[in-house]
Amino acid sequence: MTPLPRNLLSANASVDADGRLRIAGLDALDLASEFGTPLFIYDEDDLRSRARAAVDAFGDGVAFASKSFLCKAMARLAYDEGMCIDVSTAGELHVVLAAGVPAARLVLHGNNKSDDELARALDIGVGRIIVDSFDEIDRIATLLEARPDLTPRVLIRVTPGVEAHTHEYVMTGQEDSKFGFSVASGAAAKAIDRLQSLGVNLVGIHAHIGSQIFRTIAFEQEVAVLAEVVKDMDIEELCIGGGLGVAYVEHEEGPTMAQWGATVRAAAAKAGVAADVRITAEPGRSIVAPAAVTLYTVGTIKHLHGIRTYAAVDGGMSDNPRPVLYGSGYETFLPRCVDADRDLTVTLVGKHCESGDVIVRDGRVPLDIAVGDIIATPVTGAYGYSMASNYNKVPRPPVVFVKEGDARLVVRRETVDDLLRLDVE
Numbered sequence: 001m002t003p004l005p006r007n008l009l010s011a012n013a014s015v016d017a018d019g020r021l022r023i024a025g026l027d028a029l030d031l032a033s034e035f036g037t038p039l040f041i042y043d044e045d046d047l048r049s050r051a052r053a054a055v056d057a058f059g060d061g062v063a064f065a066s067k068s069f070l071c072k073a074m075a076r077l078a079y080d081e082g083m084c085i086d087v088s089t090a091g092e093l094h095v096v097l098a099a100g101v102p103a104a105r106l107v108l109h110g111n112n113k114s115d116d117e118l119a120r121a122l123d124i125g126v127g128r129i130i131v132d133s134f135d136e137i138d139r140i141a142t143l144l145e146a147r148p149d150l151t152p153r154v155l156i157r158v159t160p161g162v163e164a165h166t167h168e169y170v171m172t173g174q175e176d177s178k179f180g181f182s183v184a185s186g187a188a189a190k191a192i193d194r195l196q197s198l199g200v201n202l203v204g205i206h207a208h209i210g211s212q213i214f215r216t217i218a219f220e221q222e223v224a225v226l227a228e229v230v231k232d233m234d235i236e237e238l239c240i241g242g243g244l245g246v247a248y249v250e251h252e253e254g255p256t257m258a259q260w261g262a263t264v265r266a267a268a269a270k271a272g273v274a275a276d277v278r279i280t281a282e283p284g285r286s287i288v289a290p291a292a293v294t295l296y297t298v299g300t301i302k303h304l305h306g307i308r309t310y311a312a313v314d315g316g317m318s319d320n321p322r323p324v325l326y327g328s329g330y331e332t333f334l335p336r337c338v339d340a341d342r343d344l345t346v347t348l349v350g351k352h353c354e355s356g357d358v359i360v361r362d363g364r365v366p367l368d369i370a371v372g373d374i375i376a377t378p379v380t381g382a383y384g385y386s387m388a389s390n391y392n393k394v395p396r397p398p399v400v401f402v403k404e405g406d407a408r409l410v411v412r413r414e415t416v417d418d419l420l421r422l423d424v425e
């Protein structure tokens with residue numbers, strides 16, 4: 001069976017003369033020894049060029065969806081490369097501000113923003129607020145009564161009725177959704193009326209139809225609906241949300257950022273959106289997923305004859321819950337022999353106390369895999385660390401950024417003492 005397809009490695013990954021994985025010039029096995037496993041390794045220049053590609057494709061205003069992967073170093077990187085940052089809770093807001101990103105570069109999301117979240121956003125002057133419900137409009141109205149000096153910039157989030165072909169849990173554009181105002185029912189039009197009568201600056205319209213979308217036709221349909229809603233309005237911005245799909249496994253191929261941008265801009269022009277309206281987006285996954293790899297150590301191998309072989313590692317559903325939640329697929333390979341044929345199929349499992357703790361159901365590995373090997377899953381930069389948990393009181397792994405031969409620890413490994421941090425007695 002075939003070796004790992006090289007396109008699933010980050011941009012600055014290479015294979016040395018001994019067949020070992022290097023990332024940004026550093027030996028992956030050395031990084032495993034230095035920082036321990038499990039370990040998230042991000043190729044920093046790959047992250048940077050993906051962020052720049054987003055700015056090139058959409059221009060100023062394009063925001064990094066911080067839910068996909070957030071720590072201070074990542075927020076700074078996205079900001080330095082010219083992106084705005086989308087936050088959807090007070091927690092994300094706190095981390096991004098702690099990173100030194102100016103409030104004016106932030107976009108506040110959330111289908112249930114609290115009074116405190118809204119008050120803080122108004123107070124610090126976040127760049128844009130994406131309004132999601134009539135209750136939120138009421139809350140903003142009340143807050144503005146006390147602060148008539150403020151004129152927040154808001155976009156209205158609508159559900160365009162577009163069904164993207166992706167997992168049901170990450171599909172958001174359809175009518176039956178907890179997000180936004182429905183276009184078809186007339187709720188969006190009512191919300192626009194309400195916002196126009198308030199002391200806010202309604203700068204645009206927003207939708208997000210889902211995540212991990214490969215077919216750009218869904219975005220074209222989205223743009224057509226949004227354009228229709230705002231055709232009689234004088235808006236500055238039309239935001240299509242995030243959702244660009246990325247390749248996780250062999251034979252997958254996502255559109256590039258440039259293709260995505262060109263497709264939606266063409267769709268906007270075709271739908272009659274004025275040329276001076278800025279078309280923006282909020283990519284998360286496509287910025288961070290392909291730039292990272294997770295390393296684990298194989299601790300146990302069980303051959304169940306006639307059934308399957310289990311390879312158990314030192315992490316699991318606590319550092320990557322995506323396979324359990326969405327049935328997401330990943331590849332497996334051994335960084336000590338990246339280009340080796342992978343003739344053995346194993347089920348890569350974690351160390352958690354349940355059978356569902358599967359990272360890769362049918363992972364392919366070389367026949368000589370052994371206990372003690374470092375094993376890698378590529379394309380783990382999105383929604384892995386950000387959805388990591390302490391299930392079974394497993395400390396969360398560290399995050400290392402590598403660039404031009406240097407490794408920088410940006411998030412340290414949790415310790416078992418960290419696990420006691422919140423206990424008050």
Ligand code: LLP
Pocket residue numbers: 065067068086109170208210211212241242243244282283284285286322326382383
């Ligand atoms: N904008 C909004 C309003 C969103 O809700 C999201 C993702 C994004 C942008 C970024 O979408 P992206 O470019 O990353 O697809 N945990 C799931 C994905 C959930 C996506 C939630 N919203 C997963 O691991 O597949």
